[in-house]
Amino acid sequence: MVGLRGLSLVALLIGVEAGPLLAQNQPQADEAYSEGVRYINRREFDKARAPLETALQLAPDNAFRLKAFQALLPVYRTLPETDKMLEAAEYTIRYSDSLTDRNAAANSLASFLFQRGKVDEQVKRYREILAKEADDYVAIAMLAELARPARLDRATTQQYRDRLEKAQRELAAKFAEQREVAAEQSTTQRTWLWKQAAVLWSKAGDHTKAVAAAKKAEQTGPETRESLTHFWHAHLGDVYLAAAKYAQAAEHFQKAIETTTIKGYQESCQVKLNEAQAKLAKN
Numbered sequence: 001m002v003g004l005r006g007l008s009l010v011a012l013l014i015g016v017e018a019g020p021l022l023a024q025n026q027p028q029a030d031e032a033y034s035e036g037v038r039y040i041n042r043r044e045f046d047k048a049r050a051p052l053e054t055a056l057q058l059a060p061d062n063a064f065r066l067k068a069f070q071a072l073l074p075v076y077r078t079l080p081e082t083d084k085m086l087e088a089a090e091y092t093i094r095y096s097d098s099l100t101d102r103n104a105a106a107n108s109l110a111s112f113l114f115q116r117g118k119v120d121e122q123v124k125r126y127r128e129i130l131a132k133e134a135d136d137y138v139a140i141a142m143l144a145e146l147a148r149p150a151r152l153d154r155a156t157t158q159q160y161r162d163r164l165e166k167a168q169r170e171l172a173a174k175f176a177e178q179r180e181v182a183a184e185q186s187t188t189q190r191t192w193l194w195k196q197a198a199v200l201w202s203k204a205g206d207h208t209k210a211v212a213a214a215k216k217a218e219q220t221g222p223e224t225r226e227s228l229t230h231f232w233h234a235h236l237g238d239v240y241l242a243a244a245k246y247a248q249a250a251e252h253f254q255k256a257i258e259t260t261t262i263k264g265y266q267e268s269c270q271v272k273l274n275e276a277q278a279k280l281a282k283n
């Protein structure tokens with residue numbers, strides 16, 4: 001029988017050998033992923049499954065695995081069984097470094113379970129998970145999503161939503177720190193990463209750090225990629241508005257309006273600009 005040290009050594013050796021092997025899979029994984037996405041874009045979901053699952057199997061790292069699972073979500077929504085959709089969505093909810101992507105996956109999974117008549121079954125499963133692991137993010141997120149279709153009482157529903165909000169604030173702070181490290185190391189996306197850090201600190205409720213990151217973004221910006229300039233200003237406007245820095249918020253909302261031709265975006269920013277100017281006038 002192999003002892004614990006022996007097992008550790010074997011695992012280490014496997015890991016050493018697996019690294020180069022996984023790296024060798026990258027070209028094939030990329031090719032399979034691209035093929036699958038082409039089918040997704042044509043809404044040929046049945047044809048997309050095989051290449052995307054091949055890409056998943058060949059995934060060289062967790063980031064690629066996450067990307068493959070996210071691409072598979074619309075494919076698995078078409079299946080009559082629920083196990084594949086659960087796997088893909090829960091992986092995204094647990095491991096994505098984007099709160100937006102996590103929320104979208106949770107919402108999509110909740111809708112899928114409702115359509116399949118599996119809400120009560122999964123609520124029971126997620127509650128059992130929470131009973132064993134009180135901080136399990138997937139279970140908290142899904143119970144917050146499923147509370148309404150499961151017709152849970154108001155107090156229980158609010159409890160799950162409060163727990164999710166707390167978990168998301170903690171995640172936002174973690175992701176903000178990661179964006180700041182990446183911003184320091186980046187030469188091409190630094191101002192966008194500082195902007196993201198500012199947004200995440202704001203979501204975490206730390207407005208002091210949010211404003212500090214926003215100033216870093218301004219020092220390295222503005223974002224010059226044409227399709228992102230509007231969002232850079234709009235998001236910084238949101239950060240300053242939440243931090244009660246109304247003059248800076250108004251400045252960014254005005255520039256956000258000027259850097260897009262999309263009427264809906266302009267109108268949304270105009271509402272926020274009016275709010276910032278009104279609050280500025282009172283101070």
